[in-house]
Amino acid sequence: MPLPLPRTTPLRLGAGSGVLLAAATAPGPAGPLAFVALAPFLIAALRAGSVRGGAAAGAACGLVFYGVGFAWGPLEMGGRLLWAAYLIGVPLLAASLAALGAGLAALALRGRSGLALAATPAAWLALETGRASGSLGIPLLRLGDALGAWPSLAQPAALGGVALLGAWIAGVNAALALGVLQPQRRAAALALLALLALPAPIGALRLARAADAAKAGGGLRVAAVQPDVPARERWVPARFDTNLERLLALSRAALPARPELVVWPESAFESTGFADGHPFLGAIANQLGAPLLAGLRRPVPGGPPGARWNSAALALPGGTTRVAGDKVRPVPVYERAPESPLARRLAAAGWWPGRVLPARAAGLVEVPREDGAPVRVGVLLCIDAAHPELARELRRRGAELLVNPANEAEPGSWVARQHATLARLRAIETGLPLVRVANTGPSAWSDGLGRLHASIAPQERAVHVAEVAVPLVPTLWVRWGATPVWLAVLAPIAAALAASRGAAAISHSSVGHALHPLRGGERA
Amino acid sequence: MKRWEGGRVGAERLRRIVAAGGTAALVLLGPGIAGATDGASAAPVPQCSDGLDNDEDGWTDHYEDPDCTGADDDDEGPPAEGAALLGGGATLLDGAATSLRVLAPVDGSQTYYQRVVGGASAAALASAEPGLPSTLAIEEAAVTARYLRLSERAWQVRIEDFRRNHERVDAIYDMVLVLPLPVAADGRDGFTTRERGVRIEEGPAGRSVPLVYGGEKVVLKRNVGLEKSLLPRLVGNGAGSLPSLDGTGYRWTAWDTVVTRDAGFGDVVQVRAELGYETASDAPAPDPDDPRFAAYLITWIPALPAHVPPYAVRIDVAAVH
Numbered sequence: 115m116p117l118p119l120p121r122t123t124p125l126r127l128g129a130g131s132g133v134l135l136a137a138a139t140a141p142g143p144a145g146p147l148a149f150v151a152l153a154p155f156l157i158a159a160l161r162a163g164s165v166r167g168g169a170a171a172g173a174a175c176g177l178v179f180y181g182v183g184f185a186w187g188p189l190e191m192g193g194r195l196l197w198a199a200y201l202i203g204v205p206l207l208a209a210s211l212a213a214l215g216a217g218l219a220a221l222a223l224r225g226r227s228g229l230a231l232a233a234t235p236a237a238w239l240a241l242e243t244g245r246a247s248g249s250l251g252i253p254l255l256r257l258g259d260a261l262g263a264w265p266s267l268a269q270p271a272a273l274g275g276v277a278l279l280g281a282w283i284a285g286v287n288a289a290l291a292l293g294v295l296q297p298q299r300r301a302a303a304l305a306l307l308a309l310l311a312l313p314a315p316i317g318a319l320r321l322a323r324a325a326d327a328a329k330a331g332g333g334l335r336v337a338a339v340q341p342d343v344p345a346r347e348r349w350v351p352a353r354f355d356t357n358l359e360r361l362l363a364l365s366r367a368a369l370p371a372r373p374e375l376v377v378w379p380e381s382a383f384e385s386t387g388f389a390d391g392h393p394f395l396g397a398i399a400n401q402l403g404a405p406l407l408a409g410l411r412r413p414v415p416g417g418p419p420g421a422r423w424n425s426a427a428l429a430l431p432g433g434t435t436r437v438a439g440d441k442v443r444p445v446p447v448y449e450r451a452p453e454s455p456l457a458r459r460l461a462a463a464g465w466w467p468g469r470v471l472p473a474r475a476a477g478l479v480e481v482p483r484e485d486g487a488p489v490r491v492g493v494l495l496c497i498d499a500a501h502p503e504l505a506r507e508l509r510r511r512g513a514e515l516l517v518n519p520a521n522e523a524e525p526g527s528w529v530a531r532q533h534a535t536l537a538r539l540r541a542i543e544t545g546l547p548l549v550r551v552a553n554t555g556p557s558a559w560s561d562g563l564g565r566l567h568a569s570i571a572p573q574e575r576a577v578h579v580a581e582v583a584v585p586l587v588p589t590l591w592v593r594w595g596a597t598p599v600w601l602a603v604l605a606p607i608a609a610a611l612a613a614s615r616g617a618a619a620i621s622h623s624s625v626g627h628a629l630h631p632l633r634g635g636e637r638a
Numbered sequence: 639m640k641r642w643e644g645g646r647v648g649a650e651r652l653r654r655i656v657a658a659g660g661t662a663a664l665v666l667l668g669p670g671i672a673g674a675t676d677g678a679s680a681a682p683v684p685q686c687s688d689g690l691d692n693d694e695d696g697w698t699d700h701y702e703d704p705d706c707t708g709a710d711d712d713d714e715g716p717p718a719e720g721a722a723l724l725g726g727g728a729t730l731l732d733g734a735a736t737s738l739r740v741l742a743p744v745d746g747s748q749t750y751y752q753r754v755v756g757g758a759s760a761a762a763l764a765s766a767e768p769g770l771p772s773t774l775a776i777e778e779a780a781v782t783a784r785y786l787r788l789s790e791r792a793w794q795v796r797i798e799d800f801r802r803n804h805e806r807v808d809a810i811y812d813m814v815l816v817l818p819l820p821v822a823a824d825g826r827d828g829f830t831t832r833e834r835g836v837r838i839e840e841g842p843a844g845r846s847v848p849l850v851y852g853g854e855k856v857v858l859k860r861n862v863g864l865e866k867s868l869l870p871r872l873v874g875n876g877a878g879s880l881p882s883l884d885g886t887g888y889r890w891t892a893w894d895t896v897v898t899r900d901a902g903f904g905d906v907v908q909v910r911a912e913l914g915y916e917t918a919s920d921a922p923a924p925d926p927d928d929p930r931f932a933a934y935l936i937t938w939i940p941a942l943p944a945h946v947p948p949y950a951v952r953i954d955v956a957a958v959h
Contacts, residue, residue, distance in 0.1 A: 354941045355941050358941075362896065390867075393868055394896075397814075397894050397896050398896050403859075431859075435867075
């Protein structure tokens with residue numbers, strides 16, 4: 115067994131992994147760093163020499179990764195509440211990686227490093243799935259999100275969603291760690307790496323072979339209105355007209371390009387809506403002569419005081435309006451209304467500001483076209499686009515286009531860019547084109563392969579009209595969901611367990627034969 | 639096609655984020671956490687983010703309470719007296735943050751909106767109040783909407799020399815022309831329009847040109863949505879209501895456009911309007927002796943709360959064969 119690392123080295127390696135993971139999931143071109151980001155932590159945990167050392171490596175990794183990754187919250191929005199959430203939440207998240215590190219170290223101490231590495235993709239997937247689940251779930255900073263800006267690398271998402279991407283990345287990191295930790299198995303590690311690298315060229319080939327769907331015609335011309343209203347100017351009654359005028363002016367400017375759908379960002383219409391939207395939106399769509407999908411708030415009849423839905427309404431020329439969808443997964447605490455007695459107590463004490471009730475399902479609405487059949491549009495409001503199961507469900511219900519109205523003026527451009535990147539994964543997963551329309555940007559048009567066809571830069575006040583591509587055939591992810599991914603990540607564990615049992619049996623058998631004469635001799 | 643540079647993040651922001659992450663990590667790992675927590679708890683929570691309805695106006699905190707200018711605003715109450723909306727040409731709130739302004743006519747008279755909302759506070763004018771208006775502030779117009787029978791089936795509604803006080807409200811509003819038009823026995827429309835909508839023109843008859851208001855050529859288009867949402871609320875027996883047209887063979891129809899006040903117009907806007915339509919040959923003509931027959935031009939300002947009746951002008955109807 116190799117010597118354990120010096121006491122502080124696991125901490126350093128863990129923190130190094132945290133830095134690499136934060137860089138890989140940060141907005142920007144560093145996504146592929148994820149393929150090596152986890153390896154230092156894995157090496158640290160497996161060579162820590164103690165469970166405590168493994169836990170320390172995981173904690174260091176988690177504190178840096180989540181500490182940097184979620185720093186936009188308190189830094190951009192400030193306030194005692196967010197700082198408290200940050201200071202409590204980051205250590206809690208880091209604790210999960212500490213537990214992972216402890217588990218890996220424990221297995222290594224028992225001579226099961228191979229099993230530990232084989233289990234890494236499944237363990238990481240379990241952590242991410244758990245973190246994104248439930249009413250307090252945080253769907254950000256998934257390992258697979260790092261590949262959102264790299265469509266050629268992200269194509270496996272069509273097979274198994276962002277879960278498969280995460281498992282793939284974790285597997286590559288585990289193979290790298292295997293090569294470093296067990297030089298005698300370097301050939302096997304290289305073979306494993308080669309196998310794990312296969313999706314990359316396959317993805318590139320898929321992109322190269324795919325016809326440019328946008329050029330094929332038949333798509334929908336969608337106008338994205340990006341008003342770039344700063345957070346301090348939103349929902350200020352005295353600015354209602356100024357903000358509305360900005361939206362109107364941009365929308366009118368798009369009309370020469372004959373948009374078939376004009377989209378405004380999340381809660382862009384700063385007046386409380388009604389059960390079927392808002393008649394003034396109908397008046398605007400009537401004047402524009404084009405369907406308008408606009409974000410607005412709606413009160414909840416009979417609901418708790420101040421409760422509302424975060425909605426999008428579709429207004430048609432002719433003035434009729436209907437609700438196109440409500441947000442399903444409001445941001446925990448900050449946006450989501452309290453549901454448990456404890457949460458209600460926190461709300462009463464001013465520690466739970468959220469008032470938005472979650473919808474049961476994402477909205478699907480038919481947008482009529484002057485020439486051609488109506489297009490079924492699935493609506494993912496803001497952070498709903500970070501939940502793959504919502505996009506998948508929309509596709510299964512018949513969506514032909516995903517629209518993602520977002521705001522993000524309050525949390526700032528860092529997370530806005532992250533959202534824009536990860537939203538492209540929903541396009542790859544479902545094979546559907548996706549149009550993201552964000553208040554402060556970036557707004558973007560992606561095809562079903564996650565390729566960007568047009569965009570509006572962040573912090574730019576602009577409108578742009580682009581034709582979205584026709585949907586691709588439903589992907590395997592749409593058909594099967596995450597089940598095959600779980601089978602895929604559990605398979606190496608089973609194989610490792612079987613191999614170790616086989617080795618133990620051979621070892622036991624050899625020892626038995628060796629000892630047998632001795633036993634015989636003892637008896638004699 | 640525009641593209642964004644996904645990787646461009648301000649160095650300062652990156653520095654702040656990394657510093658905060660590192661600081662948080664250090665704080666959390668070390669004994670400093672107690673001090674940090676103590677320090678945080680000492681800071682008072684601003685009224686607009688404390689989860690309480692401090693001014694008991696039914697709205698809580700930023701986003702919901704219209705008097706909150708942000709989460710860090712420590713006053714949920716209405717703004718100070720000096721920030722109230724005043725008539726007589728004064729500005730609503732402070733100039734820089736204001737979008738809704740009520741202006742005095744040049745001739746010194748008072749407009750409807752000056753009278754009604756001239757002294758209201760910003761809280762009273764908050765657009766966040768849900769609800770649609772259910773009454774109108776109706777004034778009589780000096781002109782008549784003439785229903786001209788051009789042939790057995792073809793009709794034209796024509797309003798000439800329509801003079802109306804210019805809305806001196808610096809706001810976006812929906813200009814809604816409410817017209818009685820034939821209804822079929824099965825409840826469907828009993829008419830088919832020959833054009834996109836109601837043409838609005840300015841200038842003398844014969845030489846009129848399309849009205850360009852707020853930079854937009856004005857055409858009032860049919861708004862079925864308003865007919866289902868707004869108009870039913872306005873029909874009633876009161877002074878501020880539209881009369882029911884039941885039994886007349888007509889129904890209320892809405893024709894609208896969204897406009898922003900155009901400062902280029904003076905105290906009065908003078909226009910002519912035309913709508914051509916066809917109907918069944920046995921469709922009745924509007925009865926000018928029935929006081930229920932009238933057209934209304936309504937100014938619906940969404941920034942104003944539902945309890946402020948929109949300004950409307952009633953136009954008598956006459957049938958010309």
